[in-house]
Amino acid sequence: MEPGKTIGIVNDIQRMSTNDGPGFRTTVFLKGCLLDCKWCHNPEGRRRFPEVIPFYTNCIGCGDCVEACAAGALSLNGDAKPVIDRALCTDCFQCARTCSHSGLVPWGTIQTAAEVMKEVFSDEPFFRHSGGGLTLSGGEPMAQPGFVLALFTLAKKGAEEGKPIHTALDTCGHAPWEDYARVLPLADLVLLDLKHMDPQPHKAYTGATNRLILDNAQKMAEAGAVMRIRVPIIPGVNDNKENWTATAKFAASLGDAVQGVDLLPYHPYAGSKYRAFGMEYDFPAGEGYEDARLEPVIDLFLEHVYEVTIGG
Numbered sequence: 122m123e124p125g126k127t128i129g130i131v132n133d134i135q136r137m138s139t140n141d142g143p144g145f146r147t148t149v150f151l152k153g154c155l156l157d158c159k160w161c162h163n164p165e166g167r168r169r170f171p172e173v174i175p176f177y178t179n180c181i182g183c184g185d186c187v188e189a190c191a192a193g194a195l196s197l198n199g200d201a202k203p204v205i206d207r208a209l210c211t212d213c214f215q216c217a218r219t220c221s222h223s224g225l226v227p228w229g230t231i232q233t234a235a236e237v238m239k240e241v242f243s244d245e246p247f248f249r250h251s252g253g254g255l256t257l258s259g260g261e262p263m264a265q266p267g268f269v270l271a272l273f274t275l276a277k278k279g280a281e282e283g284k285p286i287h288t289a290l291d292t293c294g295h296a297p298w299e300d301y302a303r304v305l306p307l308a309d310l311v312l313l314d315l316k317h318m319d320p321q322p323h324k325a326y327t328g329a330t331n332r333l334i335l336d337n338a339q340k341m342a343e344a345g346a347v348m349r350i351r352v353p354i355i356p357g358v359n360d361n362k363e364n365w366t367a368t369a370k371f372a373a374s375l376g377d378a379v380q381g382v383d384l385l386p387y388h389p390y391a392g393s394k395y396r397a398f399g400m401e402y403d404f405p406a407g408e409g410y411e412d413a414r415l416e417p418v419i420d421l422f423l424e425h426v427y428e429v430t431i432g433g
Contacts (some may be wrong), residue, residue: 124275125235129268132166132229132260134237136244142289142310144253147244149237151257151271152229155295158316158327160355160404162391166260170228173210175203178397180224189219190268202399234271238404239285242280254287254309263296266304273307291351294334301337302344311348312433313338317359320366326358335371341355341379350375350426351433353385354410354418365418368427380429384409384418 132150141148146247154161161167182201194209194420196217203216203225212290217225241255250252262269269290277285289429303356305311315338317323322328341348354360372379387410395402412431424428 124271125203125233125238127234127268127271127272128231129231129234129237129265130169130171130229130235132163134240136242137247138256140415141291142312142433143287144251144256145244145247146253146256146289147241147248148256148258149241150292151259151262151265151268153327154259154261155264156261156293157328159235160358160387160391161191161351162388162394163260164391164395164398164400165228168229169264170212171214171227171231172212173204173205173214173401174228174357176224176226176397177399179222180220183222184302185219185221186216187407191215198399199317202325204399219307234268234275237272238275238280239278241276243340245280245284245286248286252287254289256289256291256312257282258291259409261293261296262290263292263300263304266296266300269304270307273304277307278312294337296331296333296337298337298340301341305341305344307345309347311341311346312351313341313348313352314353315368315371316353316355318364318371322358326355338371338375342375346378347380348375349380349383349433351385353387354415355387356404356410360410365421371423373425382422382426383428383430383433384415385432386412386415 130152132152135148138146138148152166154167166376180202184197186203187195192209192211195207196204197293198204214227217227234298257269273288276288279285289312290308291312293314323331348364392402415431420431
């Protein structure tokens with residue numbers, strides 16, 4: 122199949138991003154994830170397929186969506202907000218089409234790689250003057266490896282002959298190595314998340330151990346990938362000296378492949394998103410991680426790597 126005809130499911134496209142690689146980036150968020158992080162800031166991107174998600178902030182409790190649902194998958198809770206029974210939902214989107222207040226919002230669009238890249242290439246002047254390009258994120262982009270390959274292939278062909286654009290893969294590392302081996306030759310930069318160095322807490326908070334992730338990181342380095350290690354700082358999960366030291370040492374062990382480490386402080390904004398979606402959230406909803414608290418963490422990492430940033 123021609124790369125441009127490859128079909129994928131896109132969660133969102135964010136333009137003029139400055140935190141997902143060098144320069145101004147167009148970040149394409151693909152739907153689906155291979156982990157289940159308890160603090161996930163993009164819960165609408167977890168499932169791979171298009172779906173309807175309640176948006177309680179907009180809902181007026183009229184009940185029109187319940188009447189419109191032929192599958193009987195919708196009901197109203199005690200606050201007159203819609204609750205979706207996913208076992209019954211057929212993802213027909215009739216409820217979202219019926220709602221005139223955006224109380225039910227469709228997430229995820231089926232697009233071809235050519236359609237996505239048409240929007241990406243429209244930002245090419247910004248890439249050229251800033252050293253930016255395309256970043257694939259998620260969810261987890263490697264939940265759709267064929268789509269990643271198609272998008273990167275088109276990016277390297279460029280909108281015009283001889284004008285490829287810079288590509289970055291933002292990944293959790295938890296995907297089959299065979300998929301990474303196909304994609305890495307077309308990725309100018311890998312933004313690799315390291316969430317926890319202890320396999321048991323990693324499994325408790327993400328649903329899987331970190332063994333595959335660490336193995337893939339080593340293979341990426343051996344394959345010549347250019348990498349930045351990204352470390353989410355989550356209160357009560359991985360924000361301790363023991364874990365930071367282990368992470369810094371591991372990053373250093375990958376040698377010259379690692380350009381630097383980006384510390385990503387926890388912020389409370391996800392809590393409001395979960396509440397708007399009617400989802401439970403186990404982490405503080407009103408507290409952030411102030412940059413000043415990370416000064417000793419930066420010093421610790423700088424003992425092992427050349428560059429450390431906050432926020433990427």
